[in-house]
Amino acid sequence: MQLKSLVGLAGVLALAVISSAASACPEYLKGEYRKLHSKDSVNICELMENKTVLVVNTASHCGFTSQFKELEALHKKYKDKGLVVVGFASDDFKQEDADEEKAAEICYLNYGVTFTMLAPTHVTGEQANPVFKALASQAREPKWNFNKYLVGKDGKLVEYFGSTTKPDSPKLAAAIEQQL
Template identity: 55%
Template sequence: MKKIALLASICMPLLGASAVSVADSQQHAAGMATKQAECPAFLQQNYRKLHSEQTIDLCQATAGKTVLIVNTASNCGFTPQFKSLEAVHKKYQDQGLVVIGFPADNFFQEEDEEKDTAEVCFVNYGVTFTMLQTTSVRGDDANPVFKHLADKTTAPKWNFYKYLVSDNGKKIQHFNSRVKPDDKKFVDALESALKS
């Protein structure tokens, strides 16, 4: 009898813990499903990071945050905007901004090899914000993010178009290549988006 009581005293807490663990897992799964449902459909994507095997879930990376999406190129007259994009990233990331760069060769100004694109971004310009794999940002083969941005505003007509997306994904503002990330017009729109 003592052995049975001892086994019961050992097993019952373990069974209880496992029941709690299952309940916690179910709650976690339900919470994740809710978050996924709250995430705008166009951000329900996974992309590989630039010159890396690591992938990023855009829903997780952008949840509840204002997002700045930019189509970039390594050999463009606007490429120096990487510096001001990095400055914007550093200044506003703690206030809820996520900057995501999509290198694209739609205008034939991107490197052929991702390692060379990565060198331009990370070595030449010191970029620390998220840069993703080279992709298409316009036309029939545009990735789903840029298809949505084009549908709601306009497709990029050149490199370094900037799209400011509200934290719920419903409001999207676009700025063409000539609007620099440190221009007052852009900064005002960004700060307004972060406050709303």
């Protein structure tokens, strides 16, 4: 086989792998979401490619807001092993700061969050974003802030954890470790 044919074949195979990876991402995860207090966006499929994801609906003025610290600890502990933590800020329960800059300050400065935080979006009802609509159909809709949805590398929900399950819970850690 000639070199030109081999190079062409390699290109076709590379495109097939890329196309397969893109099509492997579930429809509900396809899309861009703006980062908290930023003009930058993140593609959820690219963010979670070959990773386990912990999706959390968050709020900056909630009794559970201190969970940001524990979520950051999970992020630091497992990020190199393949866990991605994604916080979806939401005011669906009237607990998010109306000023996105202040909400970001609470996350980034007060709690040292370095995991991906997204701009406020709906996580309940008809206006819920596609991620939360799909997760609600697989488990349940958030009834309050800081619900945790563990999503496997295949994009399917592994387990749901309510607001009262702390991020440092042994049960949550075991579920994460089983997926990594």
